Each structure stands twice: as C-alpha cells, then as structure tokens.
Amino acid sequence: xxxxxxxxxxxxxxxxxxxxxxxxxxxxxxxxxxxxxxxxxxxxxxxxxxxxxxxxxxxxxxxxxxxxxxxxxxxxxxxxxxxxxxxxxxxxxxxxxxxxxxxxxxxxxxxxxxxxxxxxxxxxxxxxxxxxxxxxxxxxxxxxxxxxxxxxxxxxxxxxxxxxxxxxxxxxxxxxxxxxxxxxxxxxx
Amino acid sequence: xxxxxxxxxxxxxxxxxxxxxxxxxxxxxxxxxxxxxxxxxxxxxxxxxxxxxxxxxxxxxxxxxxxxxxxxxxxxxxxxxxxxxxxxxxxxxxxxxxxxxxxxxxxxxxxxxxxxxxxxxxxxxxxxxxxxxxxxxxxxxxxxxxxxxxxxxxxxxxxxxxxxxxxxxxxxxxxxxxxxxxxxxxxxxxxxxxxxxxxxxxxx
Numbered sequence: 001x002x003x004x005x006x007x008x009x010x011x012x013x014x015x016x017x018x019x020x021x022x023x024x025x026x027x028x029x030x031x032x033x034x035x036x037x038x039x040x041x042x043x044x045x046x047x048x049x050x051x052x053x054x055x056x057x058x059x060x061x062x063x064x065x066x067x068x069x070x071x072x073x074x075x076x077x078x079x080x081x082x083x084x085x086x087x088x089x090x091x092x093x094x095x096x097x098x099x100x101x102x103x104x105x106x107x108x109x110x111x112x113x114x115x116x117x118x119x120x121x122x123x124x125x126x127x128x129x130x131x132x133x134x135x136x137x138x139x140x141x142x143x144x145x146x147x148x149x150x151x152x153x154x155x156x157x158x159x160x161x162x163x164x165x166x167x168x169x170x171x172x173x174x175x176x177x178x179x180x181x182x183x184x185x186x187x188x189x
Numbered sequence: 190x191x192x193x194x195x196x197x198x199x200x201x202x203x204x205x206x207x208x209x210x211x212x213x214x215x216x217x218x219x220x221x222x223x224x225x226x227x228x229x230x231x232x233x234x235x236x237x238x239x240x241x242x243x244x245x246x247x248x249x250x251x252x253x254x255x256x257x258x259x260x261x262x263x264x265x266x267x268x269x270x271x272x273x274x275x276x277x278x279x280x281x282x283x284x285x286x287x288x289x290x291x292x293x294x295x296x297x298x299x300x301x302x303x304x305x306x307x308x309x310x311x312x313x314x315x316x317x318x319x320x321x322x323x324x325x326x327x328x329x330x331x332x333x334x335x336x337x338x339x340x341x342x343x344x345x346x347x348x349x350x351x352x353x354x355x356x357x358x359x360x361x362x363x364x365x366x367x368x369x370x371x372x373x374x375x376x377x378x379x380x381x382x383x384x385x386x387x388x389x390x391x392x393x
Contacts, residue, residue, distance in 0.1 A: 024353070027215045029264035032279060035271055089217055093271055160209055 021069040023163050028086040030093050031171040037178045038094035043187040045098030046091060046131075049106040051084035054128075061112040066162045067155055071114060080109045083127060086170045087177075096187075103133045103187060110142065116162040121151040123169035129177055131186040139186035145172035207245045207255035208314050210356035212304075212321075214364035216265050221272025224375045228382060229295040231270055231327070232280035235259050248316050249308030256359070258302045258321075265367040270298060273374045286330045296327040296335055296380060306359065315351045319344045319358040321366045327380060336380055338373045342366025 053061045062079050064071040075081035087105065091097045111126035124146040131139035147169040152158040177183055239259040248254040263279075270277035282288065283297040301324040306316035320343045327336035344361025351357040374380065 026211065026213065027217065029213060029216050030268065032267045032271075032277070035267075036276060036278065039271075039276060085217075093221075093268065095221075164211060 021159070022072065023066060023069060023159070024072050024074050025082065025166050026164060027074050028082065028089055028167055028170065030086075030090045031175065034090050034171065034174055034178055035093040037175075038090060038096060041178075041184045041187070043094075043096055043184065044103055044189055045101040046096050046187055047099055047101040047104045048084060048088045048091060048097060049104040049132075051080050051107045051109065053080050054108050054110045057110065061109045064112065064114045064166070066114065066116050066159050069159070071163065071166070079112050083107060083109055083125075083170060083173075086167075086174060090174060090178075103131065103138075105187075106130045106132070111144070114162060114166055116158050117151050118153045118158075119151055121149045121158065121162045121165060123147045123166050125169050125173050127173060129183070131183065133186075139183050141180065141182065143173055143176040143180070145169050145176055147172055207253040208248060208355070210254045210256050210315075210359060211261055212256050212258065212319075212356055212359040212363050213261045214265050214360045214367060216268045218364055219265060219268045219272065219367055219371060221268075221371075224272050224371065226272075227274050227375070227380055229274055229380065230276040230278070230293050231274045232278050232283070232289065232292075232294045232297040233266055233270055234280050234283040234297050234299050235263060244304055246304055246306040246316070247308065248306065248314040249310035250312055250314055252314040254306060254314070254316055254356075254359075256304075256356075258304055259300070262300070262302060262321075262323075262363060262367075265363060266298075266300060266370075269367050269371045269374065272371060283328055284332045286332075289330045294330075296329055299326045299328060300324070304359075310348065313348060313351075315346070315355040316358050317346055317348075317351070319362040321359075321362045323366045323370060325370060327377075336377050338370070338377075340366050340369040340373060342369060 073079045073082045075085050084107065088097065108128040110128060111124065113124045115122045126142060126144040128142040130137060147165065149161055149165045151161060242257065242259055243255055244258055245253045245255045267277055278294065280297055283299055303322040304320065306319045308317045310317060320341065322339060322341045324339040326334050329335045342362040342365030344358040344365060346357035346361065
C-alpha cells in the first residue's frame, strides 16, 4: 500500500516536472522522398523568397505550446521561418537553390496548430505558396496537411512525442506541394 | 527556462531511469556544395530491427540516456549520400539484385553503429561526452563489399551549452561522424565510374 502511494506520488511529481516546460522544436530534416521527387522532376534553379504569416495570425502561427509549455521554433523563434527553412533545405538538397535565379518561391503560413491530447497528438498546418518568374505569378495555391500520433496521459511520454512529431507535418505539407503538377510545371522554363 | 533547467537536475528524483534523447544532428550543417558528386545511384539499408533498436548508455548522476541510433541517424545518412551521389534511396533489401538493377542502384550502403556516452557531472543527467562509431560497407549488386570504412565522431558539451539542448554532445558526435563519412565517400575512387566507362548520368 505504502509502495503504491510512493509510486503514485512519484508519478505525480514526474507529471508536474514534465509539464509547463519550454521546449524547442527539432531542426528540420528533409524527407528523402521529397528531395528525390524534386531531383527527378528536372526543375530549373529557384530562389527562396519571403515567407510571412497571414495578416492577423502572426501570433497564433508562431506560438505553439505543449501541455501549457511553450514550444519554440529553432529558427529565430518563428514557425514562418521554420517553413521557409524546410522548403529551402529540400530545394538545396535537390541542388536547385540559386540566389540569382529569376524564379522565386514564396509563402504565407495560414494555420499552424499542435495539440497534445491524452489519447492522441495532432498537428495541422496550412500555407499558401506562390511561384513567380520575372514578376509574373506562375503558381498560387494553398496546401494543407495534418498528422496524428499516439499520445499519453503521462507528460513524460506525451511531451517528447509531440516535440518530435511536429516536423512530420511540415514534411507532409511540402510533399503535398511537390506532388502538385502545377507547382512542378511552374518551376520549369 | 527555470523549469527547463530543473529537468536537467532530475537525476536525484529519477535515479536509475533512462532519459529519452534524440541524437539527430542539424543536417543543414552537412553541406554538399564542395562535393564533386559521384554519378551513381545508391541505396542504403537499415533493417526493421535496427530501426527499432533502442540503446541505453550512461548519462550523469547515475542516470542513463536512451535513443534510437539507426532511426535517428538516418536523416543525416540520407543527406550525406544524396550530397555525394546522384541519388540515394532507402532499400528493403541489400541483396535483391533484380530490384537494385531495375532501379539502377550501383551500391547499397550498410551502416553499423556503435555508441557510448559519459558525464563528469554528478548532478545533471545529460551526457557531457558522446561517441559514435559508424562502420559503413558499400555492397555491389552481387553483395560483394566494394568499399568499407569506419569513422568515429566524438562530441562534448558543457553544462552551459547543453542546458538548452540536452543531447548536444550526441548531436555534435553524430555530426562529426557524418561529416567524416561524407569526406571518405567523396574521395572513394572505387565508387566512381571508371574513366571511359558508360556516359555519366545527369547529376541534377
């Protein structure tokens, strides 16, 4: 009985200790399928332009939390910058980035959400992407993605899972973009 | 930040338990800009069992750290291989010659990872030293070893450095190992197509 109480007390301490902490998202890691898809598409070099938040959402898209603790972007604390860096890295890995290119990709982060429930964690993201060449818009579409994973009541399990799973929703969003034939066509001469 | 720091001091509370860390390095630091790509497609093979392999090594204060070395190194391995070769793909088998030929894969890279960690601190659990030894083989389509090399990366992190990134020593070690692997692969003459051989493929 006493042992059981001790265990419960320790579990409560762990739960408290692992909640309401500040944490930083992992730096983005390109998805092999995304990089290979870009390499196989025979695209022209491109410049990665400006990314912004949808007006009025600057705070909501850049400030995520996990169980009451802030979850920060490792790129200047901005998830707008996170999305831009993710795209830049995958284009860079596909050997497509050229700062002098006339073709430019830009974006607007519309929605960025992270939830750490008792049973499942979820992330959802939505962004508008544009491709311009010589001032002319060649692509302008909004893409969205979501991702779910098994969560837990115990913060020591649920919080690290949310921390590690967020980047997957960004990988999925970019997969959506790269599988759009219109996007790939816009990056060809 | 105060609460974040308190977590680093949990060894007394969590004596003997393993703290989960992620050892994936910042892959953006593995640049391929100075690499002369090898005009070959390669695969890399990590078995399902290795992907699920969880390793526990010492941390500080009598605690341990736990991580998935193969799964967490994979993004960096892909990055290195795609920097050095024309294309890199995960493959389901290193010896399925028909599948390798159908996908024009010249070699399959097979990694074997060993890790160790330690800490000088009795009061904080994150390791202050981490070591990764990465033995890689490149198998040709017949399953013969065409190239083999072992690289080692060691990383250190002081309290002031790891207090905002607990696995920092591990990330530094994995980055060094991968940078060394990239150097070794990019200078491996035996993996480059012979001069006068078939025309080299497009290396976009």
